[in-house]
Amino acid sequence: MADAAGGLAGLAAARLWAAAHYPFLASAIFAGQVVPAPGIGTVAVDPGWRLWADPDLVATWTVAELGSVLVHHVCHLLREHGRRAGAAGVAAAQARAWIRSADAEINDDLIPAGLELPGDPVLPAHLGCASGLLAEQYFAASRAGVPADRPGSAHHAGASWLDCGSGADGLGRSWQAGGPAALPPWQARLLQRLVAQQILAARQAGNVPAGLLRWADDVLTPRVDWRRALAAELRKAVADTAGAVDYSYRRPSRRATVAGNVVLPALRRPVPDVAVVCDTSGSMSDDLLAASLAEVEGLLSALGLARRLRVLACDAAVGAAQRVSSARQVTLAGGGGTDMGAGIAAAAALRPRPAVIVVLTDGYTPWPDGPPRGSKVVVGLLGEQAPDAPAWARAIRVPADAGR
Amino acid sequence: MAESGRGGRQRAAAEALGVAVAARVPVLLWGAPGTGKTSAIRAMADGMGWPCETVIASIREPSDFAGLPVVIGEEVRFAPPAWARRLAAAGRGLLFLDELSTAPPAVQAALLRVVLERVVGDLDLPPGVAVVAAANPPEQAADGWDLSAPLANRLCHLPWDVDPLAVADGLAGGFPVPEVPVLPDGWESEQHLALALVGAFLHARPALASAPPADAASAGRGWPSPRTWEMAARLWAAGGAAGVSGEARSALVVGAVGDGAGAEFLAWLMEMDLPDPEAVLADPASFRLPKRADRAYAAVAAVAAVVEADPTPDRWRAAWQVLGLAASSAPDVAAVAARVLARCRPDGVSLPAEVRLFAPVLRDAGLLHG
Numbered sequence: 001m002a003d004a005a006g007g008l009a010g011l012a013a014a015r016l017w018a019a020a021h022y023p024f025l026a027s028a029i030f031a032g033q034v035v036p037a038p039g040i041g042t043v044a045v046d047p048g049w050r051l052w053a054d055p056d057l058v059a060t061w062t063v064a065e066l067g068s069v070l071v072h073h074v075c076h077l078l079r080e081h082g083r084r085a086g087a088a089g090v091a092a093a094q095a096r097a098w099i100r101s102a103d104a105e106i107n108d109d110l111i112p113a114g115l116e117l118p119g120d121p122v123l124p125a126h127l128g129c130a131s132g133l134l135a136e137q138y139f140a141a142s143r144a145g146v147p148a149d150r151p152g153s154a155h156h157a158g159a160s161w162l163d164c165g166s167g168a169d170g171l172g173r174s175w176q177a178g179g180p181a182a183l184p185p186w187q188a189r190l191l192q193r194l195v196a197q198q199i200l201a202a203r204q205a206g207n208v209p210a211g212l213l214r215w216a217d218d219v220l221t222p223r224v225d226w227r228r229a230l231a232a233e234l235r236k237a238v239a240d241t242a243g244a245v246d247y248s249y250r251r252p253s254r255r256a257t258v259a260g261n262v263v264l265p266a267l268r269r270p271v272p273d274v275a276v277v278c279d280t281s282g283s284m285s286d287d288l289l290a291a292s293l294a295e296v297e298g299l300l301s302a303l304g305l306a307r308r309l310r311v312l313a314c315d316a317a318v319g320a321a322q323r324v325s326s327a328r329q330v331t332l333a334g335g336g337g338t339d340m341g342a343g344i345a346a347a348a349a350l351r352p353r354p355a356v357i358v359v360l361t362d363g364y365t366p367w368p369d370g371p372p373r374g375s376k377v378v379v380g381l382l383g384e385q386a387p388d389a390p391a392w393a394r395a396i397r398v399p400a401d402a403g404r
Numbered sequence: 405m406a407e408s409g410r411g412g413r414q415r416a417a418a419e420a421l422g423v424a425v426a427a428r429v430p431v432l433l434w435g436a437p438g439t440g441k442t443s444a445i446r447a448m449a450d451g452m453g454w455p456c457e458t459v460i461a462s463i464r465e466p467s468d469f470a471g472l473p474v475v476i477g478e479e480v481r482f483a484p485p486a487w488a489r490r491l492a493a494a495g496r497g498l499l500f501l502d503e504l505s506t507a508p509p510a511v512q513a514a515l516l517r518v519v520l521e522r523v524v525g526d527l528d529l530p531p532g533v534a535v536v537a538a539a540n541p542p543e544q545a546a547d548g549w550d551l552s553a554p555l556a557n558r559l560c561h562l563p564w565d566v567d568p569l570a571v572a573d574g575l576a577g578g579f580p581v582p583e584v585p586v587l588p589d590g591w592e593s594e595q596h597l598a599l600a601l602v603g604a605f606l607h608a609r610p611a612l613a614s615a616p617p618a619d620a621a622s623a624g625r626g627w628p629s630p631r632t633w634e635m636a637a638r639l640w641a642a643g644g645a646a647g648v649s650g651e652a653r654s655a656l657v658v659g660a661v662g663d664g665a666g667a668e669f670l671a672w673l674m675e676m677d678l679p680d681p682e683a684v685l686a687d688p689a690s691f692r693l694p695k696r697a698d699r700a701y702a703a704v705a706a707v708a709a710v711v712e713a714d715p716t717p718d719r720w721r722a723a724w725q726v727l728g729l730a731a732s733s734a735p736d737v738a739a740v741a742a743r744v745l746a747r748c749r750p751d752g753v754s755l756p757a758e759v760r761l762f763a764p765v766l767r768d769a770g771l772l773h774g
Contacts, residue, residue, distance in 0.1 A: 013768030017769040023740075186654035190674065193671060231543060232550050233619070
C-alpha cells in the first residue's frame with residue numbers, strides 16, 4: 001500500500017532516509033511492504049517482500065537505524081538468501097549460523113558505505129573470514145569452527161540477536177499469516193533485474209559499493225558454470241566429429257535384406273580419440289589444472305571415451321604423450337616459456353589422429369593460424385585474466401576459484 | 405505465502421503446460437529423471453479424453469519421423485509410422501515425444517518438421533494434435549546431447565522443478581493433474597493485440613528481435629528469434645484468455661524466448677502500465693498514484709526525470725503539482741522525487757506551495773539542511 005506509514009511511526013522518514021542514501025536501491029526499498037507485527041521482537045522479511053516489524057522495537061530506533069534495517073533486509077531479498085539457504089542444505093538447527101553468514105555478505109560492503117544498523121551487526125571478521133565472500137563461503141567457514149583467538153569472534157555469541165526472517169533462511173515463521181498479499185515470484189525476479197539495472201546505471205556516480213556492482217553484474221549476465229559450458233562444448237565436438245551413435249544412409253542397413261522395399265539406414269559408431277594438451281609453463285597453477293583435467297576426464301568417461309584419452313604436457317617443448325587413467329597421474333614437467341602451437345601440432349601428429357583436442361592453458365601463448373586438419377579444438381582458459389583464445393577454437397573460461 | 409509457497413512453481417509449470425497445449429504451441433518439459441513429467445502428461449491426456457501417443461525419441465530412427473523410405477515402382481514414398489496414422493485418424497490428441505535430449509542429432513534433425521509443422525513423412529497431422537516433449541538436462545543424463553539450436557527454437561521450454569514439500573503432499577494425496585483450459589471462442593483475435601505489443605517492444609529493443617545463442621550450452625534452451633517471439637505472443641494471448649496466474653504467463657514467455665529477453669519483455673509490459681510522464685505533466689490534475697509503493701515511486705521518479713531533462717518553468721511547476729497530489733498518501737515516495745526537482749529549479753521561479761508538504765518528512769529523515 002502506498003500509505004506505508006500506516007501504524008508504524010517513523011517509517012516514512014526511514015524509507016526516505018534509505019532512498020536518499022542508497023538511491024540505486026530505491027525501487028527495492030519502496031517495494032518492501034512493511035506490516036506491523038506486535039510482539040515478534042524483531043523486524044523480519046519473508047520471500048514475498050513483506051517486512052514484519054515489531055512497533056515496540058522500532059520505536060527504540062532512530063530513523064537512520066530503521067532505514068538501515070530496511071536496506072539490509074532488502075539486500076537479503078535481492079541476494080535471494082532464502083532460496084540459497086535451501087540450496088546450501090541449511091536445516092532449522094543451522095538457520096542462525098546461516099543468517100549470520102548472510103548478514104556478513106550484506107554488511108561487509110554496506111557498513112563501510114554508511115549503514116547504521118542497530119546493535120552489533122555481523123561482519124566477516126566476527127566469523128573469522130576476509131571480506132568480500134559469499135554467504136555460502138562464510139557459512140562453510142563458520143561450520144568448520146571459528147578460531148577462538150580471533151578478536152571479536154566470540155563477540156556475537158550472546159549479543160542481542162535479531163531474527164532476519166524467512167527471507168534470509170527460507171524457513172517459515174509463525175507470524176507470516178494474513179497480512180497483505182505477497183509479491184509473486186515472477187514479479188520479484190523482475191524487480192531484482194530492475195534494481196540490478198539501476199545499480200549499474202548508477203555506476204558512473206561512483207558511490208555504489210563494489211559488492212553490489214558485482215551482484216548486479218551476475219544478475220544481468222549470469223555466469224554459466226564452467227563445468228556445464230565445458231561439458232556442452234566437449235559433447236558438441238565429439239558429436240560433430242563422430243556422432244557417437246548416429247544414423248547414416250551411406251551404407252545400407254544389415255536389416256535391409258529382411259525389410260523388403262524399405263530402405264533402412266545403418267548405425268555407425270566411430271569412436272573419436274581425444275587428446276588433452278596441458279600447459280605446464282611456470283605461470284600455471286597446479287590446482288586449477290588438476291581440477292580442469294579431472295573435469296575433462298569425468299566428461300569423457302561419461303561419454304564412454306575415457307580409455308581413448310591421451311595427455312600431453314607442453315611448455316616450449318612437448319613432453320611425450322602420457323596415457324593416464326586418472327588426472328592425478330599427470331606430472332607437470334614444465335617450467336619456462338609456452339608455445340601451445342607446438343602442443344597442438346604434437347597432438348595432431350599422434351596416431352590414431354585425435355578427433356578432438358582439448359587445450360588447458362592460461363592463455364599466455366602463441367597460437368597457430370588455424371586448427372589442425374581433421375581435429376576440433378576446445379580450449380579451457382584457466383583463470384579470469386587469461387587472454388582470449390583464437391576464434392577457430394571453442395573457448396571456455398575456468399574461474400580461478402575452481403581449483404579450491 | 406499462499407501463492408509463493410508450497411509447490412507454487414510446479415503449479416505454475418502445470419498451468420503453463422495446459423495453456424501451451426490449448427494454444428497448440430509445441431512445449432518441452434525439462435526436469436530430472438523420475439520427477440513425474442511423463443505421468444503428468446499422460447494424466448493430462450486422460451483427463452481430456454484424448455489419445456496420447458508416446459514416442460521415445462532416443463530409441464527411434466530418423467525414418468520414424470521423416471517417414472520410412474519405400475521404393476514403389478519408380479518413386480520413393482515416405483511412409484508414416486502407425487502412431488502417426490492413429491493420431492491422424494483420431495483428428496486430435498497428444499503426440500508425446502519423451503527423452504528428447506537423448507535423441508541422436510540425426511533424429512533431432514528429423515524431428516524439426518514434426519514439432520513445428522506436424523508433418524510425419526508424407527502425412528500431415530491434423531491441427532487438433534498438440535506436440536508435447538520431455539527431456540532430461542544433458543548434465544543429468546549420461547548419454548544426453550544438447551538440443552540443437554533449430555530444434556530448441558521450435559519449442560516453449562518449461563522447467564519442471566520438484567518441490568520436496570509438494571512431493572510429500574503428492575505421495576499422500578495424489579499429484580495434481582495439469583488441466584488443459586478451454587480457450588473462449590475468438591481468443592485468437594487477442595493474439596493480434598499481443599503481437600502488436602511484442603512489435604512495439606522490439607521497436608524499442610531491436611537487438612532482442614533475433615539473438616542466436618553463442619555457446620553450445622545455452623543453444624539448447626529458448627532463445628529469441630522472430631519465430632519464438634510470435635510463439636510468445638500466442639502464448640501470452642492464450643494465457644490471458646485462459647485466465648491463468650501471472651507466474652504461468654511469465655513462464656510461458658520466458659520459455660519461448662529465453663530468460664534474458666523474456667524478462668526484458670515482462671519488465672517492459674509492467675512499465676507500460678505506468679502513466680506516461682509527459683501526459684501527466686500536460687494535465688497534472690489527472691494523475692493517479694499507483695497503489696504499490698514501488699510502482700508509485702517509478703511513476704513519480706519518471707515525472708521528475710523528464711522534468712530534470714528539460715526544466716522549463718511550466719513543466720517544473722506542473723511536476724510539483726503532481727508531487728502535491730502524491731504527498732498525502734506517500735510522502736516518502738514523493739519526497740525522493742521532490743529532492744530531484746529541487747535540484748533543477750529554473751532561474752527566477754519562486755518555490756511553489758507544495759514544497760512545504762515535504763518539510764516534516766525531510767526533517768525527520770535528517771535531510772533538511774539549514
